[in-house]
Amino acid sequence: MPTILVADDDANIRELVCLFLRNDGWMAVEAADGREALEAYDSTPIDLVVLDIMMPVLDGWELCRELRKRSADLPLLMLTARGETWEKVKGFELGTDDYLTKPFDPLELTVRVRSLLKRSRTNAGRSVQLGGVTLDRSTYKVTVAGGPSLDLPLKEFELLYKLAETPGQVYTREQLIESIWGLDYAGDNRTVDVHIKRLRERFADTADFAIETVRGLGYRLEAAK
Structure with missing residues (x-):
């Protein structure tokens, strides 16, 4: 109830x-x-x-x-x-x-x-599938096929989930800050860069997706074909 x-x-x-x-x-x-x-x-x-x-x-x-x-x-x-x-x-x-x-x-x-x-x-109850990688919004866990589930820090999960919902779409740093951290966030936009770097390091061994930098614009996630 x-x-x-x-x-x-x-x-x-x-x-x-x-x-x-x-x-x-x-x-x-x-x-x-x-x-x-x-x-x-x-x-x-x-x-x-x-x-x-x-x-x-x-x-x-x-x-x-x-x-x-x-x-x-x-x-x-x-x-x-x-x-x-x-x-x-x-x-x-x-x-x-x-x-x-x-x-x-x-x-x-x-x-x-x-x-x-x-x-x-x-x-x-929503989840996003990227090849063998599953992002589960109900538990905030990431499961990689053949391996254990990963507990990401909340903001890292939300950032990855945001990018993964619409593969190929480019998001500016400002759009990501507004969506993940909120309009009243007083920090630097480079916070996005730091979190992207951490996500790339965590998933460096996977071929299921890649987070690409779009020069002068921001970031997009490209899923494996």
Whole structure:
């Protein structure tokens, strides 16, 4: 049974949201501010988060950032009275998956939650095959035919998976930074180069694929014919 974390400083909103979520058959965990939400996430397996923007201690923006540091795939639904376009854009840039403004229809909320959970389960079960190399998104493991599975650091796996999803497509460093590290990443674009170098070293013995440098543009993965 999926467990959903509801973070909102309005007790009445939390009660209403949790009531409808539980009536739909889900578990619901409440948090009155962003800090409580993080503590709940760190102590309880959470499948989706419904969060408000305007909360004390730690607001929804910061909560979204912190949750994305912990998980790239956790579904996030912003539920807030702040409905300006720039706020929606900021929310999506920070990593939220959906946005619903107050006042809201509880039935619409449950439909959106159901959709996000379904999408999350679909993505979690996806895998990419490159000859004898399999990238399993559900376990973040790489299996090489005839050998043991490899546990890659998260960012290395995500980078390799991104390139492997569309063999032959060229990605700039900026596109890869935005996709893997997020728009608010403050580091240098050369971080991509370092991770590519490590991936090349790890898979130097495989003939199933190669990560090529496209001079002046970025990188692409070429799968063996």
